[in-house]
Amino acid sequence: MIRVFSHSIGDAAQVKAAVDGPVAVVQDAAAVATAEGGDTTCLIIAYRRWVMPEAVELLREIERTLPLVPVILVTDRDSAVARWLSNVRVSALVWFDELETQLPDEIVRARSTSGLSHLAGVIHRSDLPRLLRTGLAHSLRKAQGTPVRCAGELARAIRCSPVTLSQQFADATARATTLNRFLGGLVLLRAHQLHLSGLNWESVSRIVRFARPTLTRKSQRWPGCTLRELECMDPDQLFAAFNEKFVRPLLSGPDRETVGN
Structure with a gap:
């Protein structure tokens, strides 16, 4: 199951419309980074650039609690994004203005790197x-x-x-x-x-x-x-x-x- 979370109901709906197959929209940020929904194969987090600090904190929590789940961040095209993401992990980055053309391919790539390949990376980064x-x-x-x-x-x-x-x-x-x-x-x-x-x-x-x-x-x-x-x-x-x-x-x-x- 692909799960989507956004600080904006409209953005969440836009992301959901760009995804092929079953999608669940998560309403509560606190529920995103939990073990609930153990069938999650990909998380899509959609945040506009003016709330990116909040997104970074959520991404850090997801990395800590759900290290095996690939995460795609959807946000506005902005040169500052690389700086914001310097200390957090995302499997892919998609701009809102390329959502419909880029997101389906990035989902395929992100899910293909889950499983054993993704787990190898988790093990490699462990203590x-x-x-x-x-x-x-x-x-x-x-x-x-x-x-x-x-x-x-x-x-x-x-x-x-x-x-x-x-x-x-x-x-x-x-x-x-x-x-x-x-x-x-x-x-x-x-x-x-x-x-x-x-x-x-x-x-x-x-x-x-x-x-x-x-x-x-x-x-x-x-x-x-x-x-x-x-x-x-x-x-x-x-x-x-x-x-x-x-x-x-x-x-x-x-x-x-x-x-x-």
């Missing part, structure tokens, strides 16, 4: 140990093609000890899960994507380098279903379950703020 950040970002990028099979393979790719990498992961998640299970989750995300593209499970198995019985066992471990049940899951639902099971413990471990709260 996790350097080796762990490097390894996890590598595994997330690889999961878009041929996923990493296990902690040993990941450790070889970044030239470190698998014991060190696994221990750092265990410490970061307060032992809520393991590195190998995180990597197994990535395998299933990729397998699910490949199957939805039209490949049968035998072809999927060859690409992810796990036999079908092994994929079945992994699926039964997480997300706790058969492959037949897995193939019926919505991709956004599966990715949200991955974030809840593996990413939330990782980014909200000891001494870290809880993601989405």
